[in-house]
Amino acid sequence: METTHARTELIGKAAARPARRRRARQVGSPVLWFAAPAMAIYALIVLYPSLAGAYYAFTDWSGIGSAKWIGLENFKTLFRDEQSFGSLVNTLKLTAFIVVVQNAIGLALALAVHTRIKSRNVLRVLFFAPAVLSPVVIAFLWKYMLNPEPDAGLNAMLGFLGLGFLQQNWLGDPSVALWAIGLTVVWQFAGFSMVIFLAALQGIPRELEEAAAIDGAGRFQRLHRIVLPLIAPAMTINLTLSTIGGLKLFDQVFAITNGGPGYSTETLSTLIYKQAFVFGAYGYSTAVALVLTLLVAGLALLQVRYLQGREVTY
Amino acid sequence: MFSWSTHAGARARRVGAAFLVAAIAALLAACGSGTQDKSDNGSSNGGGGGPKVTLTLKSITDAKVAWEPLIAAYKRVAPNVTIDASYAPTDQLQTALRAQLGTGNAPDLFVDWPGNGSAMSVQQLAPSGLIADISDQGWTKQVPDGVKPLLGANGKTYMWSPGATPIGIIYNKQVFKQVGIAEEPKTWSELLADAQKIKAAGKIPFAVGNQTPWVTQLLPYAIAPSTAFAVDPNLAQDMLDGEKSFTNSDWHTVYDRYIELYKRGLFNKSPNGTTYEQTQQLLGSGKAAMVVQVIAAMPPFLSAAKNKDDIGTFPFPAADSADALKIPAGVDAGIAASAKGKHLAEAKKFIEWLGRPENMASFSKATYSIPLVGADPAKTDPLLKPFAPFMASNKTVPFMDQQWPNAKVQPAHFAGVQDLVAGKTDVGALLKKLDEAYQQK
Numbered sequence: 022m023e024t025t026h027a028r029t030e031l032i033g034k035a036a037a038r039p040a041r042r043r044r045a046r047q048v049g050s051p052v053l054w055f056a057a058p059a060m061a062i063y064a065l066i067v068l069y070p071s072l073a074g075a076y077y078a079f080t081d082w083s084g085i086g087s088a089k090w091i092g093l094e095n096f097k098t099l100f101r102d103e104q105s106f107g108s109l110v111n112t113l114k115l116t117a118f119i120v121v122v123q124n125a126i127g128l129a130l131a132l133a134v135h136t137r138i139k140s141r142n143v144l145r146v147l148f149f150a151p152a153v154l155s156p157v158v159i160a161f162l163w164k165y166m167l168n169p170e171p172d173a174g175l176n177a178m179l180g181f182l183g184l185g186f187l188q189q190n191w192l193g194d195p196s197v198a199l200w201a202i203g204l205t206v207v208w209q210f211a212g213f214s215m216v217i218f219l220a221a222l223q224g225i226p227r228e229l230e231e232a233a234a235i236d237g238a239g240r241f242q243r244l245h246r247i248v249l250p251l252i253a254p255a256m257t258i259n260l261t262l263s264t265i266g267g268l269k270l271f272d273q274v275f276a277i278t279n280g281g282p283g284y285s286t287e288t289l290s291t292l293i294y295k296q297a298f299v300f301g302a303y304g305y306s307t308a309v310a311l312v313l314t315l316l317v318a319g320l321a322l323l324q325v326r327y328l329q330g331r332e333v334t335y
Numbered sequence: 336m337f338s339w340s341t342h343a344g345a346r347a348r349r350v351g352a353a354f355l356v357a358a359i360a361a362l363l364a365a366c367g368s369g370t371q372d373k374s375d376n377g378s379s380n381g382g383g384g385g386p387k388v389t390l391t392l393k394s395i396t397d398a399k400v401a402w403e404p405l406i407a408a409y410k411r412v413a414p415n416v417t418i419d420a421s422y423a424p425t426d427q428l429q430t431a432l433r434a435q436l437g438t439g440n441a442p443d444l445f446v447d448w449p450g451n452g453s454a455m456s457v458q459q460l461a462p463s464g465l466i467a468d469i470s471d472q473g474w475t476k477q478v479p480d481g482v483k484p485l486l487g488a489n490g491k492t493y494m495w496s497p498g499a500t501p502i503g504i505i506y507n508k509q510v511f512k513q514v515g516i517a518e519e520p521k522t523w524s525e526l527l528a529d530a531q532k533i534k535a536a537g538k539i540p541f542a543v544g545n546q547t548p549w550v551t552q553l554l555p556y557a558i559a560p561s562t563a564f565a566v567d568p569n570l571a572q573d574m575l576d577g578e579k580s581f582t583n584s585d586w587h588t589v590y591d592r593y594i595e596l597y598k599r600g601l602f603n604k605s606p607n608g609t610t611y612e613q614t615q616q617l618l619g620s621g622k623a624a625m626v627v628q629v630i631a632a633m634p635p636f637l638s639a640a641k642n643k644d645d646i647g648t649f650p651f652p653a654a655d656s657a658d659a660l661k662i663p664a665g666v667d668a669g670i671a672a673s674a675k676g677k678h679l680a681e682a683k684k685f686i687e688w689l690g691r692p693e694n695m696a697s698f699s700k701a702t703y704s705i706p707l708v709g710a711d712p713a714k715t716d717p718l719l720k721p722f723a724p725f726m727a728s729n730k731t732v733p734f735m736d737q738q739w740p741n742a743k744v745q746p747a748h749f750a751g752v753q754d755l756v757a758g759k760t761d762v763g764a765l766l767k768k769l770d771e772a773y774q775q776k
Contacts, residue, residue, distance in 0.1 A: 104750075193545075193605040194607070282757050283751075284750055285757075295746065300743055301459070
């Protein structure tokens with residue numbers, strides 16, 4: 022037992038020596054020295070402000086004057102306060118909606134324009150166009166479209182199509198408003214997801230699909246067994262980007278409903294803004310921002326790990 | 336392929352480094368030059384009665400029309416002083432100014448709000464020592480006693496405001512005519528009867544734009560002076576002293592009456608889905624008869640009307656008898672001087688000059704308000720005239736948020752009223768929420 026232990030220790034030491042030497046070589050390496058100025062600037066501009074900002078999450082700072090250390094009080098408030106906790110729930114609901122619907126529509130559009138139809142190039146541009154516009158511009162456009170009057174905007178279109186029963190008080194009804202905002206985000210970014218899926222579809226060797234077809238695989242089987250596994254990297258990118266975008270969503274909510282009616286569309290990002298700039302509660306706002314950062318990083322990391330495990334290559 | 340030890344390489348590196356240093360120096364010089372120019376402007380340019388000074392001023396976009404002629408006039412009075420004014424919407428300014436104050440970069444003069452209730456209101460800022468005490472200026476002695484506390488804290492004056500503006504009804508005279516209403520209602524029951532008449536004629540009695548948060552507070556503010564504040568005229572102070580609260584006072588009548596209007600179908604179909612801008616269109620197009628608004632917000636309503644003469648005003652008749660009617664009148668946003676500004680003395684001189692009756696009158700005329708100092712009834716705008724007797728006879732109550740103790744009650748009020756209309760809460764629960772927000776620091 023003892024012998025085994027001593028041997029393990031020896032092996033460990035022997036292994037540690039070259040590693041130490043390697044590290045020593047790395048410290049003296051010109052590569053590191055050349056990277057040092059950039060790293061110093063990065064530390065000064067990114068790391069230091071971020072860490073200094075995180076400190077305020079544990080204080081009662083009001084934006085002016087000194088800050089008093091209050092420990093975890095801000096974090097307790099976040100989970101205790103109905104409005105704050107509601108905004109966390111709204112953020113998660115909205116993110117789930119955006120991730121599922123945006124990518125489903127994006128994939129459907131990509132499959133549709135990855136055919137030989139003559140208008141495919143025009144359609145690709147049209148579907149992608151909203152993604153290049155400012156979210157605030159889109160928000161104001163949809164604010165008009167989501168007018169509650171039956172003879173205006175989306176309600177008028179639904180009425181014209183004989184779908185009057187679907188007319189809604191889109192932004193005035195607390196049970197509908199959150200999904201109406203989700204709809205505007207999906208409308209804007211489904212084309213963006215489409216472009217990523219389309220790039221992946223164009224990278225699938227044609228012979229794979231042809232071979233499967235010759236082997237008797239139907240359209241759905243080819244999609245399920247060949248196409249979807251091969252576009253898994255694109256799926257990873259799309260799901261990760263839409264998750265991060267959904268969790269951080271601010272512009273559309275702020276411009277369309279400003280968190281209302283009541284707090285029914287409040288998200289963590291709008292809460293951060295209001296706490297800091299409307300209430301002057303900078304400390305609390307920083308705490309919410311820290312939670313949002315951890316949430317985005319944690320969820321994105323888990324998602325990427327899981328999705329990358331599903332990726333295949335032929 | 337590439338060696339760092341060659342002479343050519345070393346030379347190239349030296350040349351590269353020299354370029355880099357030169358580029359950084361040029362960049363820093365360029366960055367610095369703006370500030371330098373500005374400070375040069377502020378200290379050495381031009382003639383006049385003293386050293387050249389540039390005062391920076393930041394105010395709200397709505398006040399631009401009032402500031403521009405006054406700034407031009409001040410240039411004639413003090414040619415050595417240049418006022419570099421910039422304007423932005425309220426929300427943006429509240430964001431930027433507080434951050435600038437926090438970092439010591441505030442402009443010399445900046446918009447400030449009277450009383451308490453928002454993060455940029457005078458009673459929130461004064462204790463921090465970031466705004467200058469102007470109590471010794473002559474015009475402050477002429478400000479009515481009821482208003483003076485709203486311009487400062489602890490008995491001192493810290494901000495200038497041009498005047499006070501009421502909340503009332505802006506109405507479309509043509510709609511009243513079409514429906515057959517000859518005279519504006521004077522009591523609550525007359526208001527309800529006229530509104531029913533308008534509804535029966537297929538028009539919207541009240542255009543309510545609750546999707547714009549600040550609009551949610553206007554109707555309760557219009558009702559409160561003749562109800563909650565009629566029962567206890569000292570209600571605001573009693574609440575501050577902890578003797579009364581939203582729950583333990585007559586505030587419930589305010590929301591009972593609010594919800595009565597809504598349940599009778601006297602609002603547009605979806606108040607929570609309608610914006611402030613849409614109410615302008617509804618009133619201007621004659622689809623709606625009335626809007627409850629701050630009279631200072633008049634210009635866009637006049638622009639939206641087919642004919643400006645179609646637009647009229649009258650006090651919101653929330654009382655059961657005309658004699659008992661009181662109206663809400665709030666002190667306008669004004670201006671304060673940064674206590675840490677480089678040109679504090681000049682900034683204070685400018686504020687003192689603004690306090691002259693003719694300057695108060697000029698600013699007030701442009702913003703549809705009644706001057707705090709030297710108001711001349713003969714010169715009152717016709718759209719303000721229905722309110723002037725109430726202001727002259729002290730039958731006014733300040734906007735309620737100006738006397739709330741923190742910046743949290745007002746947003747809780749916005750959300751609460753939206754929830755009330757959406758049926759997500761009732762009057763009792765709303766009052767409880769407001770009390771919770773009121774108790775916070």
